[in-house]
Amino acid sequence: MAEAMTITEKILARACGREDVSAGEFVNAGIDLALANDITAPLAIKEFESAGIDKVWDPERIALVCDHFVPNKDIKSAEQAKQVREFARRQGIGRFYDVGRMGIEHVILPEMGLVGPGDVVVGADSHTCTYGALGAFATGVGSTDLAAGMATGEVWLRVPETIRFNYHNVTGRYVTGKDLILATIGRVGVDGALYQAMEFAGEAVAAMPMSGRFTMCNMAIEAGGKNGIIEPDEVTMEYCRGRMRREPLLFSSDNEAVYARVVDVDAAMVRPQVAKPHLPANAVDAVDLSDVSIDQVVIGSCTNGRIDDLRMAAEVLKGHKVAEGIRTIIIPGSQSVYLQAVKEGLVDIFIEAEAAVSTPTCGPCLGGHMGVLAAGERCLATTNRNFVGRMGHPESEVYLAGPYVAAATAVTGHVAVPQEVLG
Numbered sequence: 165m166a167e168a169m170t171i172t173e174k175i176l177a178r179a180c181g182r183e184d185v186s187a188g189e190f191v192n193a194g195i196d197l198a199l200a201n202d203i204t205a206p207l208a209i210k211e212f213e214s215a216g217i218d219k220v221w222d223p224e225r226i227a228l229v230c231d232h233f234v235p236n237k238d239i240k241s242a243e244q245a246k247q248v249r250e251f252a253r254r255q256g257i258g259r260f261y262d263v264g265r266m267g268i269e270h271v272i273l274p275e276m277g278l279v280g281p282g283d284v285v286v287g288a289d290s291h292t293c294t295y296g297a298l299g300a301f302a303t304g305v306g307s308t309d310l311a312a313g314m315a316t317g318e319v320w321l322r323v324p325e326t327i328r329f330n331y332h333n334v335t336g337r338y339v340t341g342k343d344l345i346l347a348t349i350g351r352v353g354v355d356g357a358l359y360q361a362m363e364f365a366g367e368a369v370a371a372m373p374m375s376g377r378f379t380m381c382n383m384a385i386e387a388g389g390k391n392g393i394i395e396p397d398e399v400t401m402e403y404c405r406g407r408m409r410r411e412p413l414l415f416s417s418d419n420e421a422v423y424a425r426v427v428d429v430d431a432a433m434v435r436p437q438v439a440k441p442h443l444p445a446n447a448v449d450a451v452d453l454s455d456v457s458i459d460q461v462v463i464g465s466c467t468n469g470r471i472d473d474l475r476m477a478a479e480v481l482k483g484h485k486v487a488e489g490i491r492t493i494i495i496p497g498s499q500s501v502y503l504q505a506v507k508e509g510l511v512d513i514f515i516e517a518e519a520a521v522s523t524p525t526c527g528p529c530l531g532g533h534m535g536v537l538a539a540g541e542r543c544l545a546t547t548n549r550n551f552v553g554r555m556g557h558p559e560s561e562v563y564l565a566g567p568y569v570a571a572a573t574a575v576t577g578h579v580a581v582p583q584e585v586l587g
Contacts, residue, residue, distance in 0.1 A: 168420035170326040171395055172361040175301040175415055179284040187325040187422070195225065196283040196300075198313045201269055201526075202230040202241065204288035205248045207307035212314055220255050221317035227259040227278060228252050229269035232526040234262070237533035267498025267524040270294040270382065270466035275498055280404055281396045282413025286310065286319050291466050291548065293384045297377035298404070299396035299415065304385065324390040325424035326361040328417075331368035333432035338582045340476070341376025342468060342546065342566030344368065345383045346437040348429065350447030358388035360424055363417065368431035369394060374403045375472035379566075382467045383548050386444040436581050438544070439564035442552045450569050453579040460491040460543040461574040462555075463567055464522075465529045468546035469497025471504050473567045478510040480571035480582050481517040487577030492519035493535045499524060519574065531555045537562075544573045 166184040169177065177185045179193035200208050205228050212220075220226055228248050233241035245262065252260035261272060270291055273279050281299035285292060288310040295302035305319065313319050331344060349356070362384045369377065377394050384392030394400075395416045404412055438453050440446040463469075463477050474496060486492045494514050496502035502524065505511050514521050528535030529547040537543055537556030542563065545555070550562035563579065572580040 168418040168422070170361065170363060170417045170421045170423070171299065171415045172301055172326055172363070172391060172393055173323060175282055175284060176323055178282065178413065185323050187323050190320065190322050192318045192320050193284050195286055195313050195317050195319055197225050197227060197279055197285045198287070198310060199227040199229065199269060199273065199285070199292065200288040200307070200310055201232050202234060202245050202248055203232045204307050204310070205251070206244050208288055208310040208314065209247060209251045211308050211311035215311070215315065217315045220257070220314045223256045223258065225317070226257050226314060227261070227273060228257060229261045229266055229272065230263070231266055231268050231524070232530065233532050234266060234525055235523065264499070267501070268466045268469055268526055271469055271497030271501065274298060274378070275407070275500055277404070277407030277409050280408045280412050281400060282415055284319070286313050290385045291382050293389065293392045294378050294382040294466060296381040296384065296391050296393035297374060298400055299394060301391055301393065303391045322359070324359055324361045326363050327357050328363045328365060328423045328426045329429060330426065331364065331366035331429045331431040333367055333430055334371050335368050335431045335434060338436055338568045339434055340566045340568065341372055341379040343434055343437040344429070344431060345380045346439050346444065346447040346564065347434045349383065349387045349445050350437070350439070352387055352427070354386060354443055354445045355388040357384065359390050362387065362389040362392045364392065364394050366431070370397065373472055374399060375470040378470065379467050383444065386548060436569050437565065438569060438579055439550060441550050441561040441563065444548065444550060444564060450565060450579055450581050456563070456579045457542070457577060458490065458544045458563070458573050458579065459541040460493070460535060460537065461570050462493050462495070462528050462535050462543060462545040462547065463570050464495030464497060465526065465547040466497065467548045468567055469495060469501065471501050473546065474501065474505050474510050476567035477571040478513045480568060480585050481519065481575065482513045484517055484575045484585060486518045486574045490574055490577050492574040493522060493528065494519050495522045495527070495534070496524055528555055544570055544579060546570050
């Protein structure tokens with residue numbers, strides 16, 4: 165009889181062809197999808213080819229997304245994208261996404277139904293943990309590990325312990341998944357879940373749309389987590405309907421499952437959050453930073469670039485102008501999100517507010533392009549990291565927040581909550 169397990173352990177046991185696995189043991193797990201982008205894929209390709217391997221294990225289970233420096237910002241980024249493009253062609257990898265077809269990888273892959281409940285997903289990008297929102301085991305790996313995965317279809321890893329986070333009660337107005345995860349990271353610290361699964365549960369999560377769930381799992385890595393995960397429910401299934409290319413594999417944690425610890429959070433007490441420089445753990449109530457002026461606002465990224473996020477921003481920006489001297493950049497996470505924003509009139513709202521709307525790209529999040537900061541400048545962004553030099557000059561500063569706070573900040577010119585704009 166199998167031992168009681170968490171959802172993470174059950175998925176890994178399935179991927180190993182075993183009845184059970186235990187936290188701490190090392191396993192070889194079969195991969196359902198491996199992915200890389202225009203920064204990490206070239207390194208993986210180099211390792212793959214230097215090992216003398218001719219063919220990937222399964223071209224249908226590999227996705228290559230050019231999204232970080234795309235459209236290409238310079239010659240080097242163009243050469244990287246070319247290398248990925250040519251590898252995809254040689255290997256017969258149909259799931260290659262470039263300009264016009266592409267979006268931010270962690271937005272488009274769920275959108276296209278390429279990841280789903282019960283999957284094991286590895287990606288040469290630390291925010292691969294996003295897909296845990298669907299009830300998948302998804303984790304970031306190094307480019308060398310990805311090369312091995314592309315060759316063998318397996319990943320070697322240690323089964324993580326699990327921390328269960330119970331979010332009791334429901335959130336107040338303008339409090340989103342971004343606020344809950346920032347408050348959580350602020351509580352446990354940037355290494356508070358080091359190499360552990362972060363399992364999110366409770367009434368607040370059950371009431372949350374998929375967009376908020378993706379945001380929470382996306383930032384599990386910012387607490388050191390190996391993966392973030394949420395048990396599939398009807399919200400998950402509704403999202404998957406019409407997208408998934410196979411029957412979802414549904415797992416849930418056993419009542420007797422062993423957790424490293426359980427953290428209880430009263431979601432009703434969480435207010436809109438902002439993480440101050442230079443760590444995501446520096447989370448405070450946004451109202452406490454009203455004296456902080458901002459030079460630039462960025463709304464988008466794999467954390468908050470979905471249609472729900474743009475709707476939140478538009479709700480605040482509608483009928484207002486961006487404050488004098490503030491640069492506001494809005495980046496839909498995919499072409500589909502962009503098109504929906506056009507259909508709903510959101511892009512009209514953004515342009516009338518004097519914000520710039522960009523093609524999908526990771527660009528400014530990592531200081532790549534489309535919003536690089538100069539020395540002494542401050543940006544408030546819906547991205548996931550605010551390390552020193554993250555968005556440009558090492559003497560610049562990045563504050564992290566959700567779309568509501570970002571839009572309110574754009575209108576006022578200082579860190580603000582939506583109530584300050586909407587009343």
